[in-house]
Amino acid sequence: MGGKQISDTAHRQRARGVTVVVAALACAATTVAAQAPIGGARPVLETPVAITLPWSARAAALGGSFVAGDDADVLFFNPGALTQARGMSLGVSRTDEASLGASFAAVTTLGKWSVAAGLRALRLEATRLQAIPLLARAGDMPDPAFRAWRDAGISGSAVASVGAARRVGPLRIGATLHAGNDAGPAATAGDALSMNVLADVGVTMPLWYGSLGAVARSIGPDPTSDLVGGPPVDRQAPMRVEVGYGIPLSPQGTWYDLGGQFALGIDRDGRVASSGGVEFSLVPVEGVGLVARVGSRRGEGVGRLTWGTSLSIDRVAFDVAYEPDPAAAGWRLGIRVR
Secondary structure (H helix, E strand, C coil): CHHHHHHHHHHHHHHHHHHHHHHHHHHHHHHHHHCCCCCCCCCEEECCHHHCCCCCHHHHHCCCCCCCCCCHHHHHCCHHHHHHCCEEEEEEEEECCCEEEEEEEEEEEECCEEEEEEEEEEEECHHHHHHHHHHCCCCCCCCHHHHHHHHHCCCEEEEEEEEEEEEECCEEEEEEEEEEEEECCHHHCCCECCCEEEEEEEEEEEECCEEEEEEEEEECCCCCCCCCCCCCCEEECCCEEEEEEEEEEEECCCCEEEEEEEEEEEECCCCEEEEEEEEEEECCCCCEEEEEEEEEEEECCEEEEEEEEEEEECCEEEEEEEECCCCCCEEEEEEEEC
């Protein structure tokens, strides 16, 4: 009887946890929808630009899905997952010749809290951005983000982030603050635009073989627009809500592990995007893993496959990811230390 009561109690706690996650997602979606802009014929740029990219080679190979991830880069995806992350990560990205980016994130514990800090920086090559539409094949459209950056004349972007999370019953609840700005428009000789402070609020909970997560990202006021000498582009915070499920790499046999990440999101304008991927790890000797990843993402009517690989030796992993694009193929390299 005692064992059955414990099992029933755990089941009720899990059910309450799922209810809280769903309720949090619904509230966040309502908040984002309430702040959606009405009308507006001018181009819209989601800014800070550096906050809009999948800053993780591992996540990029999984279609950009990492709401329930388990390494330091979750700081940029869902602070509610910080309690299951440790160590640090370094990354660089190259999207054809149009952009060069770098990122850093680290997570540690302070008592009952998991705390994290990170940086992201991006430089955009104006000449290459202008040429992107001409490089696309007939009938193909380049990434909408690049068109927006080109139209706004943005030449660079940087964001600093700090986050914290802790366990509350079956839930892991966290929040992150991001402070960043863009450089540009190019017409103003790269003048720094106004600083913008945004917040993420997220939650995760164990479910079945992995974790269920929900996050409201980039909550905050729209930055200043209509700079003197700049192009007529409206700037707005890239607010969105995502829910996802992740299974960490787990042993499935003597020599191999399997895992995956899946997510569904909606942005402030009501556009829905989906992403996900799976990863397979071959373990030829203890402490060494050879990982293959494949994923996909779809949003704004554009769907793309992603893939990548990784070599892990003890607590260090070296990641590579690639996303094809008719106008701006993207590479990401990363190092993770657990």
